[in-house]
Amino acid sequence: MGTGSDVVHGYPHIETVRSSITAIYKRLSYDTVRSFPASVLPAEVAFADADDLYLGVQRVARAMVRHLRLPDARMIVSFREMHHAANIELTAGPEYFIELNSRFRTHRQDIGAALAHEVMHIYLHRLDLSFPGTRDNEILTDTATTYLGAGWLLLDAFREDAVSSQKLGYLTPEEFGYVLAKRALAFGDDPAPWFTSPQAYTAYNAGLALARRDGQQPPLTACGWVGRRRYARDRRAAKDGRPLHDPHDGGTPGTPPPVGGYAFEGHAQLRVTFPCPTCHQRIRVPVRGRVRARCGLCRTVLDCDT
Secondary structure: OOOOHOOOOOOOOOHHHHHHHHHHHHHHHHHHOOOOOOOHHHHHHHOOOOOHHHHHHHHHHHHHHOOOOOOOEEEEEEEEOOOOEEEEEEOOOEEEEEEEEEEHOOOHHHHHHHHHHHHHHHHHHHHHOOOOOHHHHHHHHHHHHHOOOOOHHHHHHHOOOOEEEEEEEOOHHHHHHHHHHHHHHOOOOOOOOOOOHHHHHHHHHHHHHHHHHHOOOOOEHHHHHHHHHHHHHHHHHHOOOOOOOOOOOOOOOOOOOOOOOOOOEEOOEEEEEOOOOOOOEEEEEEOOOOEEOOOOOOOOEEEEEO
């Protein structure tokens, strides 16, 4: 839980975020990922000041369990003073002990966000899906929470003004916005109308712009005139055996690169590889003009001009 100057902006974890999306599709399968078409609804996590604290916490925890389809998981939630927003003890189950920061006793509107992240830890633990190292594993957890429909709560918990700020999770606000935008583009599930934080809406729009850029890179036909010209030059260089132009050169200063870059393979039968703009799995197609490629992982159909 970041406060004040602890809040970092931008995209410092973007490559790990993209790797996390790929890992989610690989471990869960396309059909399982697509079985989460609807996000957690605001009414499911609404928490009035007049509600009993512990009964309300259990109700919200059960909502997260239902969303992730963990019917045999029982959450036992308590509060204590700590630096982090929450902590969970991962065991074999079916009971799991979650500790929430005592701050949530009075900031109840963010309890759903904290529980979403902790219950996702259980979901990934049962799937045996993890990344090495605490930092990368927490980024995976944030990304999975967001991509599977509960992470809009984490972004909505971000608030910032001239004298104070608050953020939950390990991703930056813009990275949360990016993953939410990826989900919105893939599922048609736009969370923007549910935001109560103006700063969350701004971060979401920033992430949406980057997510759209991922789908506008060569050799995709949506890359635009500049991208097509650069790609044609690199294709000639590949055929001649010369070094390629850096596909990230010429980007807007201060913005992260779009997802990955294309690369050429072979010589007599030239092929181009590039990342899928939906799941970031690399796709390989022959260099022979207009082709349609289908990602074998997320089944996205892509129009390409190779």
